[in-house]
Amino acid sequence: MTIPLLGGGLYLAWLTLPLGRLGGPVEVPFWVLAPAFALGEVAVVHLRFRKNAHSFSMSEVPLIIGLFSAFPPALIAAQVVGSFVALTLHRKQAAVRVAFNIAQGIVVMSTTILIFRLLATEAGALGYLGWLAALAAVVSGVSIANILVGFAIRLSGGRNSIKEIGEVLAFTLMGSLVNTFLGLIFVMILWTNPSAFWLAVAPPAVLYVAYRAYVSQRLERGRLQSIYEASRKLHSTPQIDRATEIACSEAISMLDAERAEIVLFSEVGSRLAYRTVVTVEGTDMTMFPVVLTEEERELAGYLAEKTAGVLDQLSGLGFDTEAETKDAVSAPLLGSAGPLGYLLVANRLDDVSTFVGADARLLETLAGHLTVSLENGRLEDSLEELTRLKDQLEQEVKSKDEFVASVSHELRTPLTGIVGLSHELVENRKYFEQDEINDILMMISEQSSELANIVEDLLVGARADAGTLVIKKDTIDLQREIQMVVSGHALLGSEGHPEVPVTIRTNGAHADALRFRQIVRNLLTNAARYGGDKVWIETRREAGRVVVAVIDNGEGVPGSQETSIFEAYQRAHNAAGQPASVGLGLSVARKLARMMGGDLRYRRIDDTTSFELSLPLTSADSLTPSG
CATH class of the missing domain: 1.10.1760.20 (Arp2/3 complex 21 kDa subunit ARPC3)
Structure with missing residues (x-):
């Protein structure tokens, strides 16, 4: 033109x-x-x-x-x-x-x-x-x-x-x-x-x-009005990311600049920082994490400790190499514990003037208000974290109390049976026929097995969390191991569960036999307590793995608890009027499954509830154990 x-x-x-x-x-x-x-x-x-x-x-x-x-x-x-x-x-x-x-x-x-x-x-x-x-x-x-x-x-x-x-x-x-x-x-x-x-x-x-x-x-x-408006907005904004965005926008408006940026350190001396950039066109980034190079870290440290003023050395300012810096002014963000970062404003929109000392003083005032807002925001975050930890501690105390009550109940129930039947047998043996004595001994054996299983779950759960549990995997016979569990299960054979049909379509897996039986036992106990009046077991091959499914016709788990049931001390069913079960069975079962290279999941299929244990067919099929 x-x-x-x-x-x-x-x-x-x-x-x-x-x-x-x-x-x-x-x-x-x-x-x-x-x-x-x-x-x-x-x-x-x-x-x-x-x-x-x-x-x-x-x-x-x-x-x-x-x-x-x-x-x-x-x-x-x-x-x-x-x-x-x-x-x-x-x-x-x-x-x-x-x-x-x-x-x-x-x-x-x-x-x-x-x-x-x-x-x-x-x-x-x-x-x-x-x-x-x-x-x-x-x-x-x-x-x-x-x-x-x-x-x-x-x-x-x-x-x-x-x-x-x-x-x-x-x-x-x-x-x-x-x-x-x-x-x-x-x-x-x-x-x-x-x-x-x-x-x-x-x-x-x-x-x-x-x-x-x-x-x-x-x-x-106009500047006094801008400082007032900026202060009002900053002090009414507890969110740190929003506060940095507001400060950059107000700095651009007050100093008639093209670009403003704020760099906040994650901690003093760290290479990790969070960058907010706003231009006259809008917000480029807000609290974007950046890893500073050594040169950038030195520059950021210099700007964070330098007195507010007009910058004479303009090369390397900011971390966006495409943004040309013609003139700039900066102010440090000085918190009570040391430098938090800096506020930089670059490129006057017109070419009839440049930044002067009055601009630096104005930016320093804005930086002071931003620092107060940042520290208030961090204090509020700290209070929220303290409240969260307090609630978590209270929940843990409550869970501990519930756990102690549950364990006491779970242990007392078989112990009461064992002690009562033993005393009865000792004191009145002469009054019982041999068949009656055999029945009493069978009940004592069943109660003892149930007690041993509870203690075993507690010990295995603790050792798995501590990383001291040893898994010895080998090729196992699924039908044999399942029948051992079914025939010796204390809760089966009564209370509407006359038998547990077992359908074997795949008979081999690579697992620890002892821990496999513990998983199946826990799944059968869960089905006997909370499932329907029919329980059965199926094995099949699926995607190169063997799946052992314990199925019942019960109502299943509420949708909101399908994930939490696998957490320790969590229960989807609580019997009214008495302490609930310990809530370790499913948690221990999943941990053991994953330690053997498999997994345990819950599925609701039509009107049936299915807990499906997947295991490798051979050692080469093992999955990486997941937490």
Whole structure:
């Protein structure tokens, strides 16, 4: 866009070559106007509307003087030279930006001269016609300048609404009209009493100071409001991730920046950190875990301990190599126990100013509020964790009490039978027939076996948790092992379980015979206690493994407890009015299954409940034991 604009500007400047000086007793030369234009561009007041900064200068004052008292080519040359010096040496704008501003200046200046000379005459220069011609020329020039800037923003991918364009144009026209009237005062003095020209210097200087004071107060008021809003949001947000996102967004808004990031250490000196990045486009990441390189860790440590300030060394700032850092300011996040991390803000959105010490102090205040919010959030997390641990401890105490009661009941029941029957046999043996004595001895044997099984589950569970349980696997005969358990089970053969049919479709497995029998015994005990009136066992081959299923026609386990039944001391069924079982049978059974390279699962199929033990067919089929 710059090249066509420059071509159009040069053509318009060429049209001014035939025009002479309008008149007046004193000619204002190039060497006076050029420094005046440079001073006008240096003594600039910047006002920001949303994301863009708009400069208000007093360059219309030398423009008006030149329209009335200088040759048009000299006026254009003075504006070009003065603006170039101010933009390159003072504002340090990029070459592309300087070229656009110079080209735009030539177009605007040439158009302003042509409109003024079209409307003004030497005879009426100091009258209403001359004043109106100057006002019309300046308004036209300002309007053209705003149109060109808006068009350039659109071409570069930016967006500015009609309302925003109107706000900027209104403010610019207001300032330009004030400057035009000041310039006309200069012209009146210059044409009527040149020796009193210096008296007109005071009003522009006072006006400039007033402009700067107004903008400074406006900026300070806006920053105080921003700090208040940021503090309110941070202190009402206990979540650490949300607090970092809010702080970055507020920092961007307060400092008119492109990017803000927060890095929080997991602990001082650690390479693990959590990074939050927010840009003017939105949030890039929130509390994203990153592993710092040694160089990044040193940089992060430096920023976390450095006093808030503008950064001179910009290379390597941030961990996103695609993000160019032109200027930056940082503030540490200092907690009560040491550095928590840092807050970094980079790239002022406009190129008319850079970060200064006041920005660093403002960022330091925001960092202080964020630190308080972070420590409050961590304190709240600590309180929640303490409450959770308290509840867990209370639950463990309750579970311990329930466990002691259950174990006492489970042990007392067979012991009571053993002791009672033994005493009866000892004291009244002479009154019993031999068949009755045999029945009593059988009941004592069954109760003893049940007691031994309970103790065995307790011991096996403890040894498995301690990692001291030894598994001796070999090829076993499933039918033989299952029949041994069924024939010797204390709860079977009574209470509605006259027999346990066994269907063997696969007869070999690689397992520990003793632990296999313990699993089957526990599953049969579970079915006899809580299952239906029919219990049966099936074996089959499935996906290269052998499956031993203990099935009953009971109601099964509630859906919400299908997983928890395999946890220690958990029970899906509790008998009313008496302590429940220990709740170790299924837990021990699954642990043993997994230690043998298999697994144990619960399935509800149609109207039946099935606990399915899967085991390797051979040693090569063993699964890796899982927890």
